[in-house]
Amino acid sequence: MAGLHKSEFENPVINWVDSRLPIFTMLQKEYGVFPTPRNFNYFWNFGALAMINLVIMIATGIFLAMNYTAHKDMAFDSVERIMRDVNWGWLLRYVHANGASMFFIVVYIHMFRGLYYGSYKTPRELLWILGVIIMLLMMATAFMGYVLPWGQMSYWGATVITNLFSAFPLVGEHIVTWLWGGFSVDNPTLNRFFSLHYLLPFVLVGVVFLHIAALHITGSNNPLGIDVKGPQDTLPFHPYYTIKDSVGICVYFIVFALFVFFAPNYLGHADNYIPANPLVTPAHIVPEWYFLPFYAILRSVPDKLGGVLLMFASIGVLALLPWLDTSPVRSARFRPVYRILIIVLVVTCVVLGVCGGKPAEGIWVVLSRIATAYYFLHFLVILPVLGKFERTLPLPESISRAVLPTGGGPLPGGAAAKPMEKA
Amino acid sequence: MADSAAAPQAAPHAGGAEVTKRDFLKLVTAAGAAVGVGAIVWPLVDSMNPSADVLALSSTTVDLAPVTAGQAITVMWRGKPVFVRHRTPEEIAKAKVDDKGRLPDPALDAARVKPGKEQWLIVVGICTHLGCVPLGNRSTEVRGEYGGWFCPCHGSHYDTSGRIRQGPAPANLAVPPYAFEGDTKIKIG
Numbered sequence: 105m106a107g108l109h110k111s112e113f114e115n116p117v118i119n120w121v122d123s124r125l126p127i128f129t130m131l132q133k134e135y136g137v138f139p140t141p142r143n144f145n146y147f148w149n150f151g152a153l154a155m156i157n158l159v160i161m162i163a164t165g166i167f168l169a170m171n172y173t174a175h176k177d178m179a180f181d182s183v184e185r186i187m188r189d190v191n192w193g194w195l196l197r198y199v200h201a202n203g204a205s206m207f208f209i210v211v212y213i214h215m216f217r218g219l220y221y222g223s224y225k226t227p228r229e230l231l232w233i234l235g236v237i238i239m240l241l242m243m244a245t246a247f248m249g250y251v252l253p254w255g256q257m258s259y260w261g262a263t264v265i266t267n268l269f270s271a272f273p274l275v276g277e278h279i280v281t282w283l284w285g286g287f288s289v290d291n292p293t294l295n296r297f298f299s300l301h302y303l304l305p306f307v308l309v310g311v312v313f314l315h316i317a318a319l320h321i322t323g324s325n326n327p328l329g330i331d332v333k334g335p336q337d338t339l340p341f342h343p344y345y346t347i348k349d350s351v352g353i354c355v356y357f358i359v360f361a362l363f364v365f366f367a368p369n370y371l372g373h374a375d376n377y378i379p380a381n382p383l384v385t386p387a388h389i390v391p392e393w394y395f396l397p398f399y400a401i402l403r404s405v406p407d408k409l410g411g412v413l414l415m416f417a418s419i420g421v422l423a424l425l426p427w428l429d430t431s432p433v434r435s436a437r438f439r440p441v442y443r444i445l446i447i448v449l450v451v452t453c454v455v456l457g458v459c460g461g462k463p464a465e466g467i468w469v470v471l472s473r474i475a476t477a478y479y480f481l482h483f484l485v486i487l488p489v490l491g492k493f494e495r496t497l498p499l500p501e502s503i504s505r506a507v508l509p510t511g512g513g514p515l516p517g518g519a520a521a522k523p524m525e526k527a
Numbered sequence: 528m529a530d531s532a533a534a535p536q537a538a539p540h541a542g543g544a545e546v547t548k549r550d551f552l553k554l555v556t557a558a559g560a561a562v563g564v565g566a567i568v569w570p571l572v573d574s575m576n577p578s579a580d581v582l583a584l585s586s587t588t589v590d591l592a593p594v595t596a597g598q599a600i601t602v603m604w605r606g607k608p609v610f611v612r613h614r615t616p617e618e619i620a621k622a623k624v625d626d627k628g629r630l631p632d633p634a635l636d637a638a639r640v641k642p643g644k645e646q647w648l649i650v651v652g653i654c655t656h657l658g659c660v661p662l663g664n665r666s667t668e669v670r671g672e673y674g675g676w677f678c679p680c681h682g683s684h685y686d687t688s689g690r691i692r693q694g695p696a697p698a699n700l701a702v703p704p705y706a707f708e709g710d711t712k713i714k715i716g
Contacts, residue, residue, distance in 0.1 A: 264657040288607045382660075
């Protein structure tokens with residue numbers, strides 16, 4: 105039997121497959137007995153939720169594509185047909201449209217978790233950067249998906265966003281013409297956006313796989329932000345966290361269902377139910393809510409190129425975060441100053457979001473400028489300096505010492521997983 | 528792609544640090560592969576540029592006769608709106624006075640119209656900021672503080688010569704290439 109994997113599964117069929125391709129062994133190792141810090145709180149649900157959301161988006165998207173027509177004269181009507189005539193078409197579309205919002209809610213909370221508990225710090229820098237790439241891909245996918253119904257907001261959103269690239273000197277105009285495949289947003293633009301909107305989610309799946317692969321090398325961070333010191337600090341992923349995730353998934357589905365069944369258009373814009381008209385710009389162009397903070401940063405700068413660069417920089421700065429934050433302590437629980445500042449940062453982002461939804465005039469310009477300045481100040485000045493001066497609280501000796509009433513003696517429940525870990 | 532980091536491994540074959548035949552072969556192979564990849568990628572990239580049928584639609588003829596002084600019409604050229612405005616003598620005079628005003632993108636009014644046809648201002652109706660269509664082509668619409676056009680998206684004001692005067696837009700409304708074919712007919716593009 106040389107060359108075969110020595111499988112420990114008793115079911116002969118599973119054993120036969122597993123001996124030749126050890127996927128069951130891998131699943132058991134990575135999702136069954138995988139040692140996971142025992143002190144997760146519900147913030148640790150959001151990675152699993154994001155994964156489920158991605159699956160929902162791909163599934164509903166594939167079936168929507170069966171009824172969608174990517175042509176400027178037919179796209180709007182084909183979406184209306186999905187809503188009125190296609191069996192369950194309204195459900196597919198509302199799940200897909202609200203699913204995009206749910207995806208950003210989940211991912212923004214997932215990112216907040218990372219910021220609050222210092223999950224981006226060594227050794228998880230690459231894991232974090234892969235996350236930033238996932239967010240960029242999500243933003244591109246969401247933007248192109250929003251263009252497909254070819255309503256007024258689709259058309260003018262596409263016009264404004266693609267025009268961002270014209271800010272670059274010399275090559276800007278050529279880039280925009282290339283993106284459009286013409287001299288304005290038109291049928292070629294719609295066609296390529298559909299093609300890319302279908303492609304990018306699968307690229308996302310690939311990067312998510314890398315994100316999880318990297319996670320399973322370093323292991324998860326935890327609310328205490330200290331390293332796992334031994335088996336007494338961990339629990340097997342199954343059943344402990346499969347069950348904990350399931351609880352979160354139920355709550356997530358309730359929120360999702362509330363949007364889909366009771367307020368399906370609450371997060372959208374009425375203007376997008378007007379077919380695209382290249383001759384009339386809506387009085388007030390606003391992107392979807394999840395882009396509003398970035399839109400506010402864009403508009404806060406009086407210079408076109410400056411605004412565009414600053415908007416991209418607001419995401420780029422996240423990728424540099426592992427090196428900008430100089431504090432060796434991960435969790436905000438033990439960083440009294442950072443703990444307040446991270447809340448201030450969240451408030452700043454909310455303020456930016458509100459400003460992005462308002463017309464760019466008067467007090468809103470002033471507010472968005474202050475908030476933009478603070479956003480960059482937080483990452484580029486405060487974090488590097490704070491790490492050097494902040495007096496952090498003493499860290500607990502170990503996870504089990506901190507969270508178990510017995511102080512982390514050997515537990516029968518925890519011990520059960522050990523023999524399998526060694527296998 | 529092969530990289531130079533692999534070169535030291537080749538050293539034992541030659542028994543020294545000098546450049547070996549293997550290094551040369553690696554470089555040539557990598558360079559050949561790079562050229563090949565480039566040759567394959569370029570058609571893919573260029574296929575996204577405007578196609579022949581899109582380029583073929585790049586001129587429009589406009590009859591100016593029905594447009595009376597003070598009126599403006601919007602025509603489509605390359606999928607974009609083009610403003611054709613029949614300016615009143617006062618508007619022309621204002622544009623000339625403004626030649627000496629504060630202009631973020633300085634241009635003389637005379638340079639933005641055809642000689643002897645100063646009443647006809649033809650500009651692409653796309654705000655140079657982020658591509659919205661400015662208001663003001665109908666006399667009932669807001670024309671901004673300088674009597675030309677006003678972009679509602681981010682608040683850019685254009686004057687009666689289509690020049691940017693105030694707001695985030697970096698440049699004047701573009702003047703498309705056009706020529707008069709007789710007194711009351713133009714060909715744009």
